[in-house]
Each structure stands twice: as C-alpha cells, then as structure tokens.
Amino acid sequence: QTTTLKYAFVNPMSSHFGAAATTFKEFVEKESAGKIKVDIFPGGALGGEREIVESMQLGTVDMAMTGTSIMGNFVPEVLLYDVPFLFKDTRQARAVLDGQIGKDVLAKFQDKDLVGLGYGENGFKMLTNNKKPVLKPEDLVGMTIRVQENEIHIAAFKQLGARPTPIAWPELYAALQQGVVDGQDNPISNVLSAKFFQVQKYGTLLRHVFAPTVITMSSATWGKLSDADKAIVQAAVAKAVATQRAAVDEYETSGLAKLKEGGMQIVETVDTAAFVEKLAPANEIFAKRFGQDKFDAIRAMN
Amino acid sequence: MTAGVLFGGLVLFLALGVPIAFALGAATLTAVLGAGLNPIAVTQKLVSGLDSFPLMAIPFFLLAAELMTSGALAEVLLRFASMFVGHKRGGLGHTNILTITFFSGISGSALADAAGPGSLLIRMMRKSGYPPAYAAALTAAASIVGPIIPPSIVMILYALADEGVSVLRLFMAGVVPGLMISAAMIGYNAWASHRRDFRGEGEAPGLDEILRTAWRAIPALLLPTLIVVGVHSGAFTPTEASVIAVFYALFCGMVIYRTISWSMLPQLIARTAFMSAAILLIIAASSAFAWMLTYTQTPQVLTAWIQGLGLSPIMFLLAVNVFLLLFGIFIEPLPGVLVVAPILAPMAAALGIDPTHFAIVVIVNLNLGMITPPVASLLAVTGMIAKVRMADLNREIYPMLAIQILVLLLLTFVPVLSTGLPDLMGAK
Amino acid sequence: MTAVASSGETNLVLSAVRAVDRAVLGVNRACMIAALAAMAVMVFVSVSLRYLTDDAILWAEELSRYLMIWLCLIGVGPVLRLGGHVAVDNLHVAVPPMAARVLRVVVVAIVAGFALYMTWAGLGYVARSWRQTTPVLHIPFAYVAMAVPIGFGLSVWHLLMILVPYVRDGAFETSDDLAPEEASAA
Numbered sequence: 001q002t003t004t005l006k007y008a009f010v011n012p013m014s015s016h017f018g019a020a021a022t023t024f025k026e027f028v029e030k031e032s033a034g035k036i037k038v039d040i041f042p043g044g045a046l047g048g049e050r051e052i053v054e055s056m057q058l059g060t061v062d063m064a065m066t067g068t069s070i071m072g073n074f075v076p077e078v079l080l081y082d083v084p085f086l087f088k089d090t091r092q093a094r095a096v097l098d099g100q101i102g103k104d105v106l107a108k109f110q111d112k113d114l115v116g117l118g119y120g121e122n123g124f125k126m127l128t129n130n131k132k133p134v135l136k137p138e139d140l141v142g143m144t145i146r147v148q149e150n151e152i153h154i155a156a157f158k159q160l161g162a163r164p165t166p167i168a169w170p171e172l173y174a175a176l177q178q179g180v181v182d183g184q185d186n187p188i189s190n191v192l193s194a195k196f197f198q199v200q201k202y203g204t205l206l207r208h209v210f211a212p213t214v215i216t217m218s219s220a221t222w223g224k225l226s227d228a229d230k231a232i233v234q235a236a237v238a239k240a241v242a243t244q245r246a247a248v249d250e251y252e253t254s255g256l257a258k259l260k261e262g263g264m265q266i267v268e269t270v271d272t273a274a275f276v277e278k279l280a281p282a283n284e285i286f287a288k289r290f291g292q293d294k295f296d297a298i299r300a301m302n
Numbered sequence: 303m304t305a306g307v308l309f310g311g312l313v314l315f316l317a318l319g320v321p322i323a324f325a326l327g328a329a330t331l332t333a334v335l336g337a338g339l340n341p342i343a344v345t346q347k348l349v350s351g352l353d354s355f356p357l358m359a360i361p362f363f364l365l366a367a368e369l370m371t372s373g374a375l376a377e378v379l380l381r382f383a384s385m386f387v388g389h390k391r392g393g394l395g396h397t398n399i400l401t402i403t404f405f406s407g408i409s410g411s412a413l414a415d416a417a418g419p420g421s422l423l424i425r426m427m428r429k430s431g432y433p434p435a436y437a438a439a440l441t442a443a444a445s446i447v448g449p450i451i452p453p454s455i456v457m458i459l460y461a462l463a464d465e466g467v468s469v470l471r472l473f474m475a476g477v478v479p480g481l482m483i484s485a486a487m488i489g490y491n492a493w494a495s496h497r498r499d500f501r502g503e504g505e506a507p508g509l510d511e512i513l514r515t516a517w518r519a520i521p522a523l524l525l526p527t528l529i530v531v532g533v534h535s536g537a538f539t540p541t542e543a544s545v546i547a548v549f550y551a552l553f554c555g556m557v558i559y560r561t562i563s564w565s566m567l568p569q570l571i572a573r574t575a576f577m578s579a580a581i582l583l584i585i586a587a588s589s590a591f592a593w594m595l596t597y598t599q600t601p602q603v604l605t606a607w608i609q610g611l612g613l614s615p616i617m618f619l620l621a622v623n624v625f626l627l628l629f630g631i632f633i634e635p636l637p638g639v640l641v642v643a644p645i646l647a648p649m650a651a652a653l654g655i656d657p658t659h660f661a662i663v664v665i666v667n668l669n670l671g672m673i674t675p676p677v678a679s680l681l682a683v684t685g686m687i688a689k690v691r692m693a694d695l696n697r698e699i700y701p702m703l704a705i706q707i708l709v710l711l712l713l714t715f716v717p718v719l720s721t722g723l724p725d726l727m728g729a730k
Numbered sequence: 731m732t733a734v735a736s737s738g739e740t741n742l743v744l745s746a747v748r749a750v751d752r753a754v755l756g757v758n759r760a761c762m763i764a765a766l767a768a769m770a771v772m773v774f775v776s777v778s779l780r781y782l783t784d785d786a787i788l789w790a791e792e793l794s795r796y797l798m799i800w801l802c803l804i805g806v807g808p809v810l811r812l813g814g815h816v817a818v819d820n821l822h823v824a825v826p827p828m829a830a831r832v833l834r835v836v837v838v839a840i841v842a843g844f845a846l847y848m849t850w851a852g853l854g855y856v857a858r859s860w861r862q863t864t865p866v867l868h869i870p871f872a873y874v875a876m877a878v879p880i881g882f883g884l885s886v887w888h889l890l891m892i893l894v895p896y897v898r899d900g901a902f903e904t905s906d907d908l909a910p911e912e913a914s915a916a
C-alpha cells in the first residue's frame with residue numbers, strides 16, 4: 001500500500017523552501033516507485049511554524065521544514081545557532097551543521113517525539129533600517145529594531161545599544177513603512193519576499209546571525225517507515241538540502257542585486273570585530289548557557 | 303469523503319440551530335474523528351486561531367466604543383451628526399457609511415471597524431428610529447471596505463503568499479474598489495431611505511445649539527484624528543491604535559465628560575468581554591474548520607478541476623468568483639486567503655491575468671464572505687450590537703450583498719479599476 | 731411525612747447548587763474582566779514605554795495574546811448562559827412548540843457533546859504542552875493550553891444551569907452583560 005507524507009512549511013512555494021520540498025517530493029516518489037507520496041502544504045496552509053511542530057508531535061503533519069528559532073521552544077539546544085557572530089562564513093556554518101555538533105543537536109529531537117533529519121538554511125541575516133547606513137555599533141544606538149521573540153536576539157540588540165521591540169510578523173511591513181520601528185533583521189530571502197526593500201532605505205550585510213532551517217519528521221510517521229523507506233527519505237533530505245543551499249547562494253548574488261534595484265542602499269562590508277567586541281558581555285552569558293567547549297569547537301572549524 | 307462529512311456536518315448542525323461557533327467546531331471534530339486523526343488537533347487549532355496580536359484590535363475597539371457610548375458621548379455625537387444630515391432622509395445611514403470608510407483608512411480589519419465606530423453608529427441609528435436590523439446590515443455591509451482600503455491585514459497576508467504582488471501595490475490597488483463599494487452603499491441607503499422613509503427627528507438646529515454641540519463634540523471627534531495622525535506618523539501600529547483609543551475614551555469619559563466613574567468600569571469591561579468572547583470563538587472555530595478543509599485538500603482538488611476545464615481568462619475569473627463566493631459562505635477572509643492564495647494565484651498568472659487585478663478580485667470576494675450568511679462574522683458582530691435576530695438581519699443584508707456582487711463583477715471585468723492607481727503612482 | 735422531608739432535602743440541594751453556581755459564575759466573570767483589563771493595560775504601557783524609556787516590555791505582547799485566548803475560552807460558558815452565541819434559528823421558529831422543544835434537546839446534546847469532548851481532548855493537549863515553552867516568558871505552553879479544558883469544562887456547568895428553562899421555553903438568562911443599550915439608557 002502507499003504512504004502519503006504531509007509536508008508543511010510557512011514560506012511560499014516559490015521560495016527556497018518550495019524548491020527544497022519539490023526536490024524532496026520528486027526524489028521520494030521516484031525512488032519509492034510511487035509507494036510513498038508527498039503532499040506539499042506551503043504558505044502556512046496548515047498553520048504557523050509553532051503549530052506545525054506541535055502538529056508533528058500530534059501526528060497530523062508528517063514532516064516540515066522550519067527555522068531553528070521556533071524549534072528552540074521545543075528543543076532548547078537549537079538556540080545555540082542564534083548566538084550572534086557564531087559563524088564566520090557560510091562554508092563553516094554548513095560544516096558545523098552537517099558535522100558532529102549539528103548531529104548532537106538533532107539527536108535531542110527524539111525526546112520530543114520528533115526526528116531531526118537535516119539542516120538547510122535561510123542564509124545569514126542582514127540588518128535594514130530607515131535612519132542611516134549602519135557601519136559600526138554606535139550607528140545602532142537609539143534605533144528601534146524589530147526583533148523576533150527570542151531572548152538571545154533581544155539580549156544582543158540591547159547590548160549593541162539598540163532598542164529591541166517586538167512587532168508581530170503580519171504587522172511588520174506596515175510598521176516599517178510608517179516608522180513604528182526603524183529597522184529589522186532578516187535573511188536576504190525574507191527581505192526580498194516580504195518586500196521590505198520598498199519601505200527600508202538602508203541595508204547592512206551584518207551577517208550577525210546565520211539562520212539554519214531544519215527538516216523534521218514526526219516520530220510516529222518515522223516509526224511506520226520500513227528501513228528501506230527511511231533510507232530513501234534520508235537521501236531525499238540530502239538532495240533537498242542541496243537544492244535549498246543552492247537557492248540561498250543565488251539570493252546572495254541576484255537577490256542582493258534585486259534589493260539594490262529596489263532602491264536600497266547596501267553596506268556590504270562592515271567592521272565585524274567592533275560588533276563582536278561590543279557583544280562580549282552578552283556572549284559570556286551565552287557561553288555559560290551552551291557550553292564554552294561548543295563555542296571553541298565551532299571557532300576551531302574552518 | 304472527509305470533506306463531505308465536514309460540509310455535511312456543518313450544514314446539518316447549522317440547520318438544527320446549533321450556535322455557529324459550535325457547529326463549526328462539531329463539524330470539524332466529526333471530520334477529524336472520521337479521518338482517524340488525533341482529536342487534540344481541534345483543541346490546538348482553536349488556540350492557534352486566537353493566538354494573533356492583530357486580532358486584539360477587536361476586543362480593544364469594542365471596549366473603546368463601550369467607553370465612548372457609556373458616557374454622554376453617544377448623545378453628543380448623535381446630535382453633532384444629526385445637525386448636518388440627521389433631519390435629512392437617510393442622513394444618519396450616510397454618516398454611518400462615510401464614518402466607516404474613514405475608519406477603514408485607520409484599521410486593518412473589517413471586524414474592528416464594525417466593532418468600533420460601527421457599534422456607536424448602530425446605537426445612534428436605533429435611537430433615531432432606523433430599524434435595528436437595517437442599521438446592523440448597513441454597518442456590516444459598509445465595514446467590508448475595512449480590509450480593502452489600506453491598511454489591510456488580509457492584503458499583507460496575500461502579498462506574502464503571492465510573489466507577484468507587493469503590499470504597497472496592493473494597498474494602492476484597494477483604494478478605488480473600496481471607494482466604489484462605499485459609493486454603492488450610499489446609493490442603496492439613499493434609495494432604501496427614500497422608499498421606507500428613514501429620517502431623524504427634529505428640524506435644523508439654531509446657531510447657538512450648533513456651537514454648543516460642536517464644542518461638546520470636539521473630544522469625541524478628536525479620537526479618529528488622534529488615531530489617523532498616530533498611525534500615519536508611525537507612533538503606533540493599527541493594533542496598538544485600538545488600545546490608545548481605549549485609554550483616550552476612558553480619559554474622555556472620566557475627566558472631560560465625567561460620565562464614567564470607577565465603579566462603572568467592571569460592568570463596562572464585562573460587557574465588552576462577553577461580546578469579544580462570542581466573536582473570538584467564531585474566529586477560532588472557523589480557523590479550525592479551514593485547517594481541516596485544507597487538510598482534506600478540497601481546495602486543491604477543486605482548483606485542479608477548474609484548471610482541467612481549459613477556461614479563457616475571463617471565464618476563469620468568473621469560475622473563481624463563483625467558487626470563492628460559495629467558499630466564503632463558510633470561511634472567513636483571513637484563513638481563506640491562507641488557503642486559496644497560494645493555489646489560485648499561480649493559476650491566474652499562468653493564464654496571463656494581472657496579479658494585482660486578480661488579488662483584488664480574490665480579496666474583495668473573500669471579504670464578502672463576512673456578510674454571506676450563515677457563517678458571517680460581520681453580521682455576528684453587528685447583529686449582537688443591535689440585538690436583532692439572524693433571520694431579520696439576513697433579510698436586510700441580501701439586497702446589499704447583491705449590489706456588492708455587482709461591484710465585484712465590475713472589478714472582475716475592468717482591471718484598470720484595480721491597477722490604475724498603483725500604475726499612476728508608480729508602485730511596484 | 732417522608733414526602734415533605736425529601737422535598738425539604740431537594741430544596742436544600744437546590745439552594746446549595748444555586749450558591750455554588752453564583753460563586754462559579756462570579757469568579758468566571760471576574761476572571762474575564764481581569765483578563766481584558768490586563769490586556770489593555772499591558773499593551774498600553776508597552777506602547778507608552780517605547781516613548782518614555784529605552785526599554786520595551788517584551789513579554790507584554792506575548793502575555794496579552796495568551797490572555798485573549800483565555801478570555802475567549804473561559805467566556806464560552808457565560809456567553810452560553812445569556813444566549814450570546816449566534817445561531818440560525820429559522821427552523822426553531824417555523825416548527826410547532828413541541829417539535830421546537832425536541833430540536834432544543836438535540837442542540838443541547840450537540841453543544842454538550844462538543845464541549846465535553848473538547849474538555850477531554852484539551853486535557854490531552856495540556857499534558858503534551860508541558861514540554862514546549864513560550865518564546866519570551868519561557869513558561870510551559872501548557873499554561874496557555876489549559877484554557878481549553880477549563881473553558882469548555884466550565885461551559886458544561888453553565889449549560890446545565892440553564893438546561894431546564896432553555897429546553898422548556900427556549901429561554902436564556904438575562905443580564906446587563908449582554909444588553910448594552912438598556913444599561914446605557916438607564
């Protein structure tokens with residue numbers, strides 16, 4: 001008999017999430033000779049990210065691709081990736097995620113009725129605002145920056161002298177347009193798809209946070225798959241991750257060009273060291289929480 | 303099969319007279335159990351359907367209106383409005399439509415418009431002798447423009463689901479269609495008022511009374527001004543504006559008009575809490591129902607079928623309109639956009655239909671769902687405020703709905719009504 | 731003699747139930763008032779602080795959302811008592827009184843059945859939500875999920891309290907809580 005996998009995410013089908021899902025679907029359906037079918041639910045059709053994760057625990061959604069931040073409410077260990085300036089570049093970030101550190105974090109999913117299958121990414125975050133080009137930490141002082149509901153981001157922006165403010169995602173575009181907040185931070189892909197370049201004058205490729213995504217399956221669904229099917233799913237995840245990473249690489253070039261076309265003034269290189277130094281007190285707290293050894297191991301990787 | 307249980311259950315429960323929220327919930331639960339899914343999913347969807355910050359504008363604008371009307375403010379505003387148009391036929395109805403159109407430029411949600419200025423105006427119209435069912439229906443029909451004239455939560459969600467349009471462009475595209483709907487409602491109100499002789503009491507007031515009333519009305523008239531200036535200058539978001547309105551109304555009632563005392567507050571808040579709970583439960587249950595509908599992939603199957611027909615663009619648009627009107631009978635616009643936009647927008651684009659034009663047709667159509675009985679949140683709100691039976695309300699709403707469907711057809715056949723303004727302003 | 735004694739006992743039980751009911755409704759209503767008032771104050775203070783200080787209360791947005799969930803769900807029962815849940819009543823008006831009474835029994839059965847099922851499923855939801863925390867406050871999500879079994883459980887109580895007059899006459903309770911015009915006119 002056939003198994004149908006309900007695969008959900010909140011980004012549109014045309015995004016790097018949709019590309020990954022399509023790759024996954026095509027590979028699984030072909031390799032299983034039609035024994036496993038994949039139904040894709042894009043655009044939050046089955047709920048927001050928190051709901052989707054909850055639904056996997058309930059078994060009403062079989063698998064999903066989400067950001068890691070939301071996963072932190074279920075598996076606190078993934079919040080490690082939110083620590084600012086943890087990763088030097090994309091190559092290192094991918095190596096860490098695919099390596100032992102990343103695997104150890106995925107193993108923690110088990111206790112929560114979830115199976116972590118692999119990491120994709122949204123890419124590095126950029127900072128946008130309407131006040132002035134941000135080149136050094138001092139430029140951020142007094143600026144109201146919309147942050148995700150995440151204590152690490154909040155602590156980091158406070159430390160930098162900005163005023164972090166929570167604004168709900170559906171209201172963010174209007175809040176930026178009308179000046180309720182001066183700026184926000186998101187990966188290039190989101191700045192593009194949410195069209196923030198229309199309402200934000202300045203962009204800085206601060207690359208302060210690398211935002212991974214994670215492909216997760218419900219433990220109940222995973223348990224029903226045969227070993228052969230599990231192998232097909234694992235192989236398909238690897239393909240999907242490769243597709244997503246290629247799409248993000250594309251954003252870094254053509255996406256950036258689109259932001260410039262849209263009228264955004266982009267600062268491409270900043271003095272990262274100055275930001276890292278300013279963040280030192282906050283980083284001490286993060287090191288205590290996640291373990292200095294992990295930080296050292298990550299920084300040792302190249 | 304599951305979709306049959308879902309719709310069949312809903313229609314049966316509604317016909318039996320089960321409250322709408324319970325009918326939606328029980329139909330969803332029946333379908334969930336029938337499909338062998340974990341019933342905890344229904345409780346999860348009820349919670350997540352309510353877990354939204356913009357939704358908070360509903361209880362807050364309701365509370366602001368309650369505080370406003372509990373003082374002498376309703377009387378003051380009524381006298382102020384009736385000084386100009388009250389003694390004319392249909393005058394207060396026109397005031398209602400104009401006020402709501404004005405407010406829709408502030409709030410992003412139709413429910414907030416109906417709950418805020420709408421509830422004030424319904425009470426004023428009642429006191430001036432309009433049938434309560436007519437007042438409630440007119441307010442609901444006028445409030446449709448809330449999410450069509452910017453700002454609009456529905457448009458933001460649509461733009462997130464369809465890469466082909468931007469929020470900015472959609473916002474501009476909504477202005478002309480929104481004003482067309484308001485104009486159509488004013489036309490209908492003029493006709494109905496003439497035929498049924500709706501008019502306020504009394505004759506035109508003298509100069510001293512005009513001045514006295516205007517002076518007393520200034521704090522009340524400052525509220526919308528405060529909100530408009532606040533939102534457009536970026537002092538606060540539309541949702542935050544609703545809470546500013548609460549405290550401004552409280553200040554007016556306690557300090558300026560001195561008609562609200564501390565001891566009255568619990569009762570005032572209780573009334574708002576009861577009304578909010580009733581409305582929010584419908585929204586929560588509706589989002590659970592929409593989730594189950596998506597889960598069964600009914601929208602996908604239907605659209606695949608439409609696609610298979612090989613329709614011309616105009617026939618496709620008409621088919622989509624019929625489909626969405628039926629869809630809107632049961633589904634509210636917010637969950638509706640999340641369900642249909644990702645599926646329909648690519649199909650329209652493939653047929654060469656302008657994405658902005660298509661977005662407006664979909665959004666206007668889905669918004670009509672808020673006044674298509676029986677699952678009609680706007681009618682639920684205004685009906686509760688006016689304390690009228692659903693059957694009476696439905697009788698009044700049908701002609702207004704018919705007129706709005708005519709406007710929708712006009713928007714469907716004449717793309718420039720949607721694309722003209724954004725093109726003119728150069729919005730991409 | 732025995733008949734008098736037993737009717738005396740019945741009266742005693744009835745007045746005890748009535749006393750409990752008044753307490754339940756009073757607390758339930760007070761919680762709704764408190765939830766709405768707290769939502770308004772928190773969001774207002776949070777917006778004000780954005781202008782008055784460099785700090786924003788980051789948990790205000792989250793907590794006020796959760797209070798709205800609680801407000802809606804614990805409001806299900808009290809609203810039910812007052813007949814505030816909108817229904818399509820065409821059939822009830824169209825049929826003879828006896829048939830309408832039967833219809834009302836069916837409506838009660840469906841409403842009660844749904845409420846009981848939600849109470850039970852809600853307990854399951856709570857049990858699962860202890861291992862999920864909220865993003866800002868870091869409290870278990872179970873404290874939010876609890877609104878479901880408590881709200882629907884209470885609604886079953888409130889339904890029982892209006893059962894007889896509703897089934898017999900289609901009557902609900904009356905109160906100032908859902909009658910704004912009369913109250914403001916007085």
Ligand code: NA
Pocket residue numbers: 405406407408409410411447448449450451452453454
């Ligand atoms: Na609006």
Ligand code: NA
Pocket residue numbers: 630631632633670671672673674675676677678679
């Ligand atoms: Na409807």
